[in-house]
Amino acid sequence: MRALEPEVVDAVWAAVEPLLPGPGVDEHPLGCHRPRVPDRVCFEGILIRLVTGCAWVDVERLLSNRVSDTTLRDRRDEWIAAGVFEGLAAEAIAGDDRIVGLDLSECAVDASVHQAPTGGEGTGPSPVDRAKRGWKWSRFTDRHGIPVGWTIAAANRNDCILLAPTLDDAAQRGLLTDCETLHLDRGYDNGVVRRLVTELGIDLVCSKVRKAGTAAAKKARAPRHALADRTHQQLAVELRAAAPQHRPVRHPPTGSAGPRDRAAPHRQTHRLAQPMDPMRRLSAQPLNPSRPGRARGSSSGGRRPSP
Numbered sequence: 001m002r003a004l005e006p007e008v009v010d011a012v013w014a015a016v017e018p019l020l021p022g023p024g025v026d027e028h029p030l031g032c033h034r035p036r037v038p039d040r041v042c043f044e045g046i047l048i049r050l051v052t053g054c055a056w057v058d059v060e061r062l063l064s065n066r067v068s069d070t071t072l073r074d075r076r077d078e079w080i081a082a083g084v085f086e087g088l089a090a091e092a093i094a095g096d097d098r099i100v101g102l103d104l105s106e107c108a109v110d111a112s113v114h115q116a117p118t119g120g121e122g123t124g125p126s127p128v129d130r131a132k133r134g135w136k137w138s139r140f141t142d143r144h145g146i147p148v149g150w151t152i153a154a155a156n157r158n159d160c161i162l163l164a165p166t167l168d169d170a171a172q173r174g175l176l177t178d179c180e181t182l183h184l185d186r187g188y189d190n191g192v193v194r195r196l197v198t199e200l201g202i203d204l205v206c207s208k209v210r211k212a213g214t215a216a217a218k219k220a221r222a223p224r225h226a227l228a229d230r231t232h233q234q235l236a237v238e239l240r241a242a243a244p245q246h247r248p249v250r251h252p253p254t255g256s257a258g259p260r261d262r263a264a265p266h267r268q269t270h271r272l273a274q275p276m277d278p279m280r281r282l283s284a285q286p287l288n289p290s291r292p293g294r295a296r297g298s299s300s301g302g303r304r305p306s307p
Contacts, residue, residue, distance in 0.1 A: 003051045013043060015091050021082040037067045042075040090173060093148055103143035104178040109166055110185060111138040111159040124154025138162035140170045148175050159187055164196060181205055 002008060020039050045059045045067055054062075056069035079085065096102065116123040119133040126134035136157055140149035149170025153162055170176045181203045184193070189206040197204040
């Protein structure tokens with residue numbers, strides 16, 4: 001993978017290292033505890049976790065047991081509390097602005113629902129995936145679809161509720177003042193959203209439903225919020241390819257298998273699975289349906305067939 005090549009790791013580490021907090025004061029009275037694992041080793045472990053999506057225990061094995069999975073999780077929480085990843089995101093946005101250039105004249109906000117197989121804090125029942133656990137991403141993108149503000153909530157939260165915190169996240173980076181026009185889909189078209197955007201001094205454009213086959217529908221260009229959809233799709237594909245597939249492990253029953261342990265197919269499925277051969281179905285039926293134990297003409301009062 002390109003993200004795990006040495007030159008890429010060294011370049012990212014050069015941006016992360018100045019943001020890391022100090023090791024702290026040694027609180028042990030005798031100073032006889034184990035030495036602190038270097039930050040570079042923990043950074044490589046967190047990077048492997050983000051790129052491959054494997055478990056923390058697997059990361060420990062890939063790093064030849066130089067750091068434990070518990071230490072990796074503790075160091076991750078320590079860096080989150082210190083704002084390391086927020087600083088890294090700001091550095092990435094600033095670098096993109098220097099190299100490519102952000103165009104905030106026309107921006108877009110859109111939300112998307114994603115799966116969370118293991119659940120966890122902040123997830124909720126997904127309204128589009130049979131109430132499975134999931135979360136919702138809301139992103140603020142520039143004219144070219146580059147995300148510059150975002151927020152995460154449970155999957156059952158409404159998109160309109162996430163609009164305000166998404167705009168606040170972009171405002172904290174000082175990028176909301178340059179926004180002139182905000183493009184949203186028709187799900188955001190209500191009085192609360194229009195009042196919020198008007199107070200910020202931004203022009204609002206909500207996509208409208210056009211009748212199929214009309215000239216307006218054929219000549220209309222793709223709305224700007226479609227760029228936010230494309231950003232969601234690209235990130236979702238990358239995370240889906242990297243995340244492990246969580247499937248329940250079925251163990252065979254111990255001891256003798258009882259009636260409840262055997263797989264009982266559904267009656268309708270079992271009937272449809274039989275071959276539909278009319279001759280076989282007729283030959284399987286008894287000759288005399290009224291008296292299945294005897295053949296036709298075998299009764300004492302019946303007439304025998306002629307030779």
